[in-house]
Amino acid sequence: MNKPFPIPQNDDLSRRSFVLGTTVATAAHAVGAPNEAARIPIIDTHIHLFDATRPQGAPYAGPGGESPRVSLPPHYRKLAVPPGIVGAIKVEASPWVEDNLWALQIAQTDPMIVGVIGNLQPEKPEFSEYLDRHHRNPLFRGIRYGNLWGYNLARQAGNPVFVEGLKRLADADLVLDSANPNIELLQGIIRVSDQVPDLRIVIDHLPAMEPTANSRSAYHAALTELKQRPNVFVKLSTVIHRVNGRVSTDLNSHRDRLDKLMEIFGEDRVLFGSDWPNSDGVTSLDKIVNIVSEYFAVQPRTVAEKYFWRNSKNVYKWVRRADNQPTAAN
Numbered sequence: 001m002n003k004p005f006p007i008p009q010n011d012d013l014s015r016r017s018f019v020l021g022t023t024v025a026t027a028a029h030a031v032g033a034p035n036e037a038a039r040i041p042i043i044d045t046h047i048h049l050f051d052a053t054r055p056q057g058a059p060y061a062g063p064g065g066e067s068p069r070v071s072l073p074p075h076y077r078k079l080a081v082p083p084g085i086v087g088a089i090k091v092e093a094s095p096w097v098e099d100n101l102w103a104l105q106i107a108q109t110d111p112m113i114v115g116v117i118g119n120l121q122p123e124k125p126e127f128s129e130y131l132d133r134h135h136r137n138p139l140f141r142g143i144r145y146g147n148l149w150g151y152n153l154a155r156q157a158g159n160p161v162f163v164e165g166l167k168r169l170a171d172a173d174l175v176l177d178s179a180n181p182n183i184e185l186l187q188g189i190i191r192v193s194d195q196v197p198d199l200r201i202v203i204d205h206l207p208a209m210e211p212t213a214n215s216r217s218a219y220h221a222a223l224t225e226l227k228q229r230p231n232v233f234v235k236l237s238t239v240i241h242r243v244n245g246r247v248s249t250d251l252n253s254h255r256d257r258l259d260k261l262m263e264i265f266g267e268d269r270v271l272f273g274s275d276w277p278n279s280d281g282v283t284s285l286d287k288i289v290n291i292v293s294e295y296f297a298v299q300p301r302t303v304a305e306k307y308f309w310r311n312s313k314n315v316y317k318w319v320r321r322a323d324n325q326p327t328a329a330n
Helices: 012-032 073-080 099-108 127-135 160-171 183-195 216-227 255-265 285-296 301-316
Strands: 042-047 085-091 113-118 140-144 175-177 200-203 232-235
Touching (some): 073 085, 099 127, 127 160, 160 175, 183 200
C-alpha cells in the first residue's frame, strides 16, 4: 500500500496546497478517474431531446443562437461519457401530446436513456386515458408541469380536476416534474403537496432562481415550508447560470446557495441534472459535472452517491438498461 504524502507541520502554504490538491483530485476521482472501481456513476435527471428536421418540425429546438436544431441520444452520449455520466432522463421539450410517443421511441434506441418525463395535462378530460397508455412503457416515469407552454401549476392547484389527475399520477407511482421555478410556482407546489402528499414532486433548476429584494422573504418562507414535505425533491441543476450578464464556473460563486439548498433539502432529496443542451449556451457539460463534483468532493462518498445517482433511482425509479448503470447493490 502506498504511504500518504506527509504534510509539513510548519508550512501553512504547503498545507493549503495539499488540501486544495486533495479536493480537486477527489472531484476528478469521483467522476472520471482511471480507477473504475472508485468512480461514482452519474445519472443525469434533466436533458432535452428534439428534432426540428422532422417533417412536422418541433415546437422547441433550443434557446436560439448556437443551440442545435437537433438534439438526440448520440449527440448527448458523445459529451456525457467522458465525465462519467452513464444514464439520463429525458424531460419533455414539446407540448404536443403525440411527442410523448416520439420521445419514448427515441429513448428506446439508446440504453443511455433510462427514463422519460412526458407532457400530459392533468386537468384535461383525456388525461387518464393518455396516462394509462403511456404508463405501459416502463421508460415513462412521469410528467412535467409548471411555468412552460402557458401552464400555471399555482393556479391549477385550486382546480379539483387537476388535483384528481395528480392523485392518479401518484397512484401510478409516477413523478411530477415542475418547470422554471418562481415564487408563485414554489407556493403552488406546497399546495399540491398538501393535497397529494404521496406524490413525488421534483423542482428543477432551483440554484438558478435569483430572488429579488422584494421576493426574498417569500422565497425563504417557501423553502421553509418545502423542507417539511419529504416527497418534494430538488435538482441542483443549472448551478452555473448567467447572473447580470456574467457566467462564473468558480465554485465559490455558487457555494453559499448550494449550502443553503443542501441545508433545506438534505442529502436524500437532491439530484444531479445538466439541462443539456440548453446548458450549452452557458457552459460545457464537463464543466457542469466538474463544479458539482468539486462541491461534493469534500462530502462523504455516500452523500455524493446519493446526489449523483441513488436519489434519482428512489425518486424516478428509472429503468437500468446497461451494465455500467448502477444498482442498489453497488
